[in-house]
Amino acid sequence: MNSSTTIAVLGAGPAGVAVALGLRRLGFEVVVVGEWRRFAAVEGVSARVLDGLRQAGLHHALACADLASPRRVLWNGSESALNQEFLLDRPRFDAALREDLRAAGVPLLEARVREVHSDEGGHRLLLEGSGGEQVLQAQFLVEARGRQAPLGSRRLRGPETLSLLNQWQQEPGRGGSAVESLEDGWAWMARLADGRCYWQITLDAASSSLPARDALPDWCAQRRAQSARVAELFGAQALEPASLHARSSTAILALETGGANWLRVGDAAMAVDPLSGNGIFQSLSSALQAPAVINTLLTCPERAELALNFHQRRVEQLFQRFARTGRDFYALEQRWAAQPFWAARRAWPDTEPLHAPAGFAGLRVARAPVLRDNLIEEAEVVVSADQPLGIWHLQGIELAPRVRCLQQGEPFERMAADLAEPQRAMLRGWLQSQGYRPAP
Structure with a gap:
């Protein structure tokens, strides 16, 4: 057909x-x-x-x-349930x-x-x-x-990563989830209220010494038996081999x-x-x-x-x-920093900070593609170290002409005189977050 x-x-x-x-x-x-x-x-x-x-x-x-259910986190030897x-x-x-x-x-x-x-x-x-x-x-x-x-x-590929997902069934009960760091990777686990249980271990594909595929369920069961988190969240069934699905998580x-x-x-x-x-x-x-x-x-x-x-x-x-x-x-996991899994991932993709420091002097106006009326067009945006793609509007306030006025020495109150007070306060807060300090 x-x-x-x-x-x-x-x-x-x-x-x-x-x-x-x-x-x-x-x-x-x-x-x-x-x-x-x-x-x-x-x-x-x-x-x-x-x-x-x-x-x-x-x-x-x-x-x-x-x-929403609490997720217990055991990382670098510390435990929390804040997430x-x-x-x-x-x-x-x-x-x-x-x-x-x-x-x-x-x-x-x-x-x-x-x-x-x-x-x-x-x-x-x-x-x-x-x-x-x-x-x-x-x-x-x-x-x-x-x-x-x-x-x-x-x-572009990150460190080659393998995840082994196990599933089994036990009696219905309270649901929940947990994550814990391990010497050679980390494990995430969850139990649904209907008794379905999931446990996934994530490993370095290049350095992990895994058994043959048909022995993986037993190997995973042995790893679960070593975990206090598994014992708390599940039950005796978690110590038995379970159905397994291997997948790349690179x-x-x-x-x-x-x-x-x-x-x-x-x-x-x-x-x-x-x-x-x-x-x-x-x-x-x-x-x-x-x-x-x-x-x-x-x-x-x-x-x-x-x-x-x-x-x-x-x-x-x-x-x-x-x-x-x-x-x-x-x-954050310091105990096994030299192990292959952790050494590869604590240094990838680069050493650049997640958030660049704010600096009003570093803001610049540039032309860039933006989304307007379900089409892509070009407009003036404000580019910062933390927003390299540029910001066009702040809840309806076009930023580029206003930043340009401030950079040319115009006082904030004159630049924002056409805005209602709530909008002025919002714009002032955003500018201060970018390092703007009005001249005395």
Whole structure:
């Protein structure tokens, strides 16, 4: 069977569905092609992941989050329970994403992508599903198949990392989660109220001495037996071998995230270290900007370079921020700093600080791509050491002309005379955070 569409989105995870819904709202004809995950999992996410789901309009998926539960953290020999996270049951979450597609009227083809043939005229996809083979023609292609997406040769990889996910069932009870550092890596564990239990150990792929694959369940059970956190959160079942899924969790950045008729989003554009607990958040971050980028590529092709630069730079900036956050957290573990796992990660991706010091004298006005009315255009922004992509507006206040006035010596009160007092206070607070101090 042959069919055609304006835009084909490959992948029915949060990034793919968010892009599809955004494109649908802009009036594009879009079809999502996806298949179910091959393993069950649970993810611990932060409140800002839930905010991202809400912003993307993924209301059925948002409803899947359990109530916040405390996460016990044992790191560098110290224990805390200050953090909390929301547990997402991925099979239930993935089904809810499909419900969000149905509610928006976006067709979903449950199929595997066998082949993709692309040229300047579009894309020809060979699909394989329960109904047999199908050919889908598309003018534009969105790659959202996560870490499984073909990456090409231009990419940046972090230290090679392997995660072993174990799952088993025990009696229903109180849910919760914990994370602990180990000499050769770290482990995250969670128990759902219905008794499903998950334990994942993350290791250095290059230096780990693991047994043969068929011996891994026993090896993981032995590792769990050494953990006081496991004994507290689970029960005797945790000491038995369990079903196991091995997967790469290496941080990866695609150095080319788009072209005239294609775009990468989510983990297909960049995949972060699972330690951050924000994989879904970063997927949504690139997906939420993608509809405007695609809209620009299709309706204003003369701005293609600008739109692709907007997408690439924001993906790279977010990747670097997450990578440096992970680096700093790894560096907190001092007991095994010389061990291969920790030595590699406490120094990657660089030595640049996560946040650069503020300095008003260092602010500069530059022209950069911005998002306006669902299109990418160029405008004047304020660039700082901590915001190299520039800031255009502060809740509706255009910053560049006001910063320029201050840099030319105009007093704050005169520069902000046209603003209401709440806006003046907000602008003053932002300027002070950037190191601005009015002349006496």
